Amino acid sequence: MSLDLPPVAPSVTAELVQGLTPRLRKRLDAGIAKLAGRPSVRDGDTVRIAVDDDTHLELHAPGGIVTGAEAIRCGCLLAPDCLHRAAAASAAPIADPDSTSDPGSGSIPDAADAPLSVDPASTRPAAEPEAATPEQCAAAQAMYGAAAAVLEAGTDGAGAVLQAELLRAAHTARISGLPRGAASAVSVVTQLRAARGVDPAYRLTDLAAALREVLGTAHRLPRSTGPELAALRGTSRQPYVPDGSLRLYGLFSEPVLTATGYAGAVTWTVDAQGRLHTLSDVAPGGSGRAVGAADRAVRIGDTALTHRELSRAGLAVSGATVSPTGRLGAGAGVRAVRASGATWHEAPLDRLWTPPVAEQVSRALTGGDGLLFLDVTLTGTVREAAGDCLLADCEGLALRLAAAHDHPALPYRDNLRLLAATPGTRLRVVARLEPSAVPRALLLATDHPRDPGAHLDLGLDRLQHADLPAPAMPPAGPPAVLDEAPLHLLRRRVHQAASAGRRVLAFPGDSAADGRRLSRYGLACAGDLLDELHAAAADRSRDVFGRLVPADVNRFARAWLAAAHYTEEVDRALCAAAWGADPAPPPSL
Template identity: 40%
Template sequence: MTFPAVSPQIVAAVLDQLPQRLRNRVDNALAKASSWSTSTVDDKCTVTVDPDTTLVFTLRDGILATDEDLTCSCLLAPRCLHRAVAVSLAPVAALEPVVVEVDEPVASLSVSLPEDAVAAADLLWQAAGVVLRAGVSGSGAVAQAELLRAVHAARLAGLHRASAAALRVVSGIRASHTGSSSFSRTKTTEDLSELLLVCHQLRAGVGDVESLLGIARREYKAIGSLKVYGLFTERVVAGSGYAGVVTHLTDADSRLWTVNGVMPGGPERVAAALDGPVGIGESGLTHRTLGRSGMLVTSATASADRRLGAGTGVRAVASRGVDWSDPPVSSLWREPVEDQVRRAFTTDNALLFLSGTVAGSTGGSLVVELPDRTIDLVGSCDTAWENLSLLASLAGKDLFVVARLVPDRPSTAVALAVTGDLTLPADWGGRVNLTLDRLQRSHVDKAGDLADQPPPPPVPSPVELLERWLHRVTLGGRRMPAIASTAPDQARLTKLGLTGTAQLLAALEASARAEHRDAFGKPVPHTDDEFILAWLRGCVHTTEFTRSTALSAWLAG
């Protein structure tokens, strides 16, 4: 069953009303919700617990905004387990930045950090520290509620980047507890380390404050008239509860633009967004057609990340598209690969425009040989994986690809769209949106044997030994490096010449084993930051080491 989304502060508010004896029983009671049933009519969601007990969600704009809007018919309400279980299992609402249309540049806000922002960063740091010490497996409903309470305070203080990272951490914890296939220990480790790193820098007063705060208002500024040509459309399903499609475009100056079709929802929203109208003017285009045609926009507006806006004064009409082999689109493939890679590593634009020869399939990836290097193209969803497997039969033939660089995997990119020696339907415009279109055998001329070649032996990262311990801490908490020695892995890292990495692993174990006792010699809970900082240093080290080695591999060819 699925509960409606709730605001972050709701979880803490509901659990605060429980007496302590019931707070300790929330985690054990979560399994009982599997027998509950829901029905939604307009803005009311009714949850039937048993014949005598019902919960009612009164929704505002599709979410539960206050704890008073959740009522229960049992005698203990509102201090009952039913309400606590419901909000503990419900998805947490993720808010998008406010959209503001402006004609003139607005004055920059002050970047000095007020006291309430520092206090909110400290509250997030403490709540995230509790999660790290307990691990994902030990972070129950109470720990999640405290982190969500800190998220609410962070939003009020303007810490948008940190609060978004914290929401992703909570989503990861809940996915783990429910056994969802969406849980990734790597992704949860990244989210938790970003949350702690941002909070640490805000508390210490170091780094670019504007970047650390994040975006609260997406400002769309007037850019005049613009003629754009569709490149491709990709599927988007975010862990924060948003789904849909994004269409990528270019103009005569080879600048890249996007049109967003992402809304709150799950994977079921993708098909509706793909065939839904483009929200710019009244062009009559859908995202499916825009990705293969063109559009002339007058009084256009765009955000700093070149997302086209849909203000009331914007006008748009459909225009003819351009093949990838024709100007001005073809100029995107003339940029040297080295320059594209440097741009992908140093800016938010990670798209690569590559042309090469298909060399087959290896270990689930499509191998493409460029003039001076070989790259692996991987998929981001089942449809993309199936398409890449079919494209492997084009061995020896040329392929033009749009892909997104994977910064932590050398010579690897996520394939998004392709064109080449294919027999495609006329309305596909000669290109394949790998995450949305589904190739057939008839589309591939003289399709050969699709069997994968044996994958090559994996080449582990030199810092993988440290990375494994960091992931173990994410899952199991502080006790993981305390119950097993890291000495063998330290010795292996030292033998590889990575003495600094070995020292970071040693510091992680030492901080995990450190004991604190009261005046009577009894152990007391750990509240110091040394363990958190040791884990965070390890995360930063592995991230930067992996990115630098991946960049070197790309540039080496």
């Protein structure tokens, strides 16, 4: 999309698409494509698009977001129920209703990707467990139906009309008190738009994960009670509680560039007790903002430190407020001044590398921040489908360290390529666990190869050849081929369905061989799920006149959800086994 449009609230898009006649709905996707090639001009809070020589379309966005249908005006004869208004809303980024009103952090959280906090009041013992309200059950059912329709159609068939239905369900879920489901539904729509727009940042795994989240949340919510219900509802804003005075030490900074249209930087800090805290500057934007945010001043107190500087310095904070996930608030009563920092080999930062690796992995798999603090020795490279990654020895484990982000504007990939040329180098690193059947993590930061008192943020700093020591050992040979459990046979079908819809699994074929192979590896349940997925996709009955009746969308959605949930949990168990950690208990579905 070449137009620079302001974000539009999901309810506005849903309202405008619903107001179209059936004939105009069929033309909506073509209208969006046509609108993308028209010239536009931004004048303050207003964007004007020249639909043709005589017709102009205006989007008025006070505060940067279009919050009402009346803010999109068109001069054509069919207005206000014209195709142009709905096309503009469908082409614009999706606004987060809470994105401009988070006084605690001054940042925009991505509720679909971050762990959701639970309201402490909802976890107090009660005489009778709280259940979902009728309105919430109805909202969950609508959300499930809209997501099932998207899964049925696949990315090619899930055009603006199906997206608007899911946005309507997301709006209903939000006003019913289900922010977690609403955020997940919006994430699905964002991923669909990225797929249909051939966005290089699109990942099929992200779409499948978003669909699994929205379907799983909607499926479980009507039958949940107590703390489980509170977790499924989620919270629209994380509560911030006073935490007195904090002495913080910068740990590292990482750029943020999401497929949902947000960009910026997050700086991780550690207090004197070894607890992790974050300060973030994330807002709607692209790769330019992700690169530039590191040189913006940290928004806390009166400090002039940038994120890049804070990752190597310290802060003394008074009147601090902290969310349950460790995010620092930036309220009016918070004061902060610059203080001295510490290296990774000095207290209190060095405590992070003390726990055994298996213990860190267990914590990451049970809903922690996902960070791993490792001492490694580089041994070479290994080629994967997504590109080369580093091989390293970590307490006897053959660890794979991959780039945290593939966008060319971020230097992750270039830095890994340089580090790969120095086998034998001993490094202290910060990485994020990536569940896999082999020990694998995304490399975020590392201490300097020549200066142990300094560190490099691999998403922001660029290594130079002069920074590298001479190789201490010859490159290792190719890693041994692992005899892995063939879970990919099921995962591939899950991803195919998310991309191409039900019909891609309904084609005649022999899936029995895949089922037998899964059974030989002790994955009989995976074989049964694969058979049911194919059966649900091909299930088409006929009426008394021999005509095909509509497919059972709900049966296929249930089969797909079961298969997706199973592969996720098996991946977690295999990841724990690869690291020698205790597997996390799976949540009930």
